[in-house]
Amino acid sequence: MANMIRTPLIYMILVAFMGFAAPSAVHAEPSYAKYGRVAMQEAANQYPDADIIDYKYEGRFAAAGSNSEERFRLWLRGAGSEFGVRVRVIVTADTGDVRDVQLEEIRP
Known part of the structure; x- marks a missing residue:
């Protein structure tokens, strides 16, 4: 009988603990x-x-x-092949405005 009560109690404690330990949404x-x-x-x-x-x-x-x-490497799939594209987003440092975007294809 004590074992039957202990199992749900342990389960409830574990669930409560996991709720507190869960990362913030x-x-x-x-x-x-x-x-x-x-x-x-x-x-x-x-x-x-x-x-x-x-995406990287x-x-x-x-x-x-x-x-x-700001530099990114994208991997694309199309027309039966895969290839990379490096994208450079040139930004005004003080305002964050995008000034230019440059793409360079990278083939394996």
Whole structure:
């Protein structure tokens, strides 16, 4: 009889503990997310018959003047082949405005 009571009690304690230990559902968007959307949209415009199947943020780099470069590598699949595209989003460092987007195809 004591074993029957103990099992549901342990289960309830575990469920309660897991509820407190669960990560928060609210996450801040990374600073580069806005530019990642720009990169994916430009790639989709340039390669309308291909699907973007992978995405990697390569980082922020210094660019000419007061600009910075947000660099992404996208992997696309289309027309029976897969290939990479490096996308450079040139941004005004102080305002965050997009100045230019450059795409470079990378074939394996």
